[in-house]
Amino acid sequence: MTTAPQHTGPGVRKVPPGPTAPAPQLSTQKRLFTRTLTRLLPLSPALILLLLFLAGPIAYCAYIAFTDLQLTGQAHSSFVGFANFRTAFKDSEFLNAVWLTLVFTVLSSLIGQNTIGLALAALMQRASKPVRTLTGGIVITAWVLPEVVAGFLLYAFFRREGTLNAILDWLHLPSQNWLFTLPILAVSFANVWRGTAFSMLVYSAALNEIPKEITEAAEVDGASGWRRMWHITLPMIRRSIGTNLMLNTLQTLSVFGLIWVMTRGGPGNKSQTLPLYMYEQAFQNSMIGYATAVALLLLLVGSLFSVIYMRLLRTEV
């Protein structure tokens, strides 16, 4: 990631021959300014889109979170200060959603995707090529599938009359209606199924960068597989672990479709994470202002993770 060194070729010539440009008495500063402006011109379409459709809504979000805007033909909304936030922290359903989001993130992102992704990548280093290709293909297919399709596949898997219970019956183990008794576990597993490939790819790339000599030297010295993993491999890929954890967490925080398709947040609100809670408040209860306050909190948590992620990346931009 090296930035191209400065050169003066095209920019100087590109100054339009307007009334001011060729004048010899023009200050260098002004010419430099015009040059910079011409050079940055190609940025404008992207900039306009980003400002109108991304920065705009975020600013609007920060504004209506402090109002009592509603969906149902209300004449005008008024500024209510922090009332929405106070309501949220007193609402047991909101606290329930926060708790479930935490469980969902820890189970599926920190433990599931991250650990299984690392295990798969490590096993792939040693496995034979056909097995490696087959496993990679299957895991990546689960990742590439559209979110809603993944939701249906896992819905079928966990239903009362689905595959999981069929296997459990066959093994003479007790079966149950997973989507009803342990919905948050079911949707967490679904997120693991769908998201592990990303961690696997990141860790495979990281493990490939470790020089062979180092692990081989440790092996000759008689270090066991676990000790090599703990003392050599993990410290060497710690930056990848950090970035991967952040990206997994950010992706998991914004999962909506998967849970919506599998449980709609139910039964009751036993799998209602923050995005689903936000949706329900906005459209079932018509409380746009309140829902946006929840959205703003989600956005703030996301920004925090995003900043940590950039810190970890520490790239030269």
Add this chain to the structure above:
Amino acid sequence: MALTLSSRRKSRRLAADAGLLVVAATFALPLLWVVLSSLDPHADLKVKAPDGLTLDNFHAILNSDITFTPLLNSLILCGFGTLLTVVCSALAAYPLSRFRSRLNRPFLLTILFATSLPITAIMVPVYALFVQVNLIDTMQGTIFFFAASQLPFAIWLMKNFMDGVPKELEEAAWTDGASSLQSLVRIVLPLMGPGVAVVTVFSFVMMWGNFFVPFMLLLTPDQMPASVSINEFFGNRGMVAYGQLAAFSVVYSTPVILLYVLVARRLGGGFALGGAVKG
């Protein structure tokens, strides 16, 4: 010593193979269900050998109401969204990659920050905003939002790929009097073909699979893309025809899987995405 080491390696490979196969089998079960059920005349919710192979499920869904209109809507939304994303990100990446300016660093940091914001969180305010400016339930509004939400990552990727193109060739073109735009289109972009392909496919795949954005911003059933219309199998048709649902899932998922294979083949394995994300 060498012998024990090699035999130890062999047993370790077997153990690794066994471990991977167990995980692969677990991951494969839901995939197996969708493929088998789509061909099964009496599909239900568990993986089982089909009672005879049939294409009836596909015949039942391949009509304009259930499949073609939603897929066409998906194609319009994702096609134009991707086009906008690729054009804007290529234009934006050029000055960021080629010229040094005091604004580059803050701009790129903001872009990097925006790549990881949870878009889900801003959908309620986007909905409220779209109602105010009459963009709600319009294809163009959804396309613009798709493009904007995909742009940060696209610019980031595009800039990194562009940094890999040496600029000697452009300098030759500049001396011949080519403008920035000409050298971008004629020299830089053709040299970074695989990079442009990655950005295009990645954007398209992300939009194709996206459920929440069209679910929020579109209201008319006729405009719904496949990601939203698939829910109709559950909604108002009473008894769920799982075979047809599976068949629809297969039809809807095939394009993105093919696109992925196409790009992964050309770039070798990991999509180069792992590397791109790592910076």
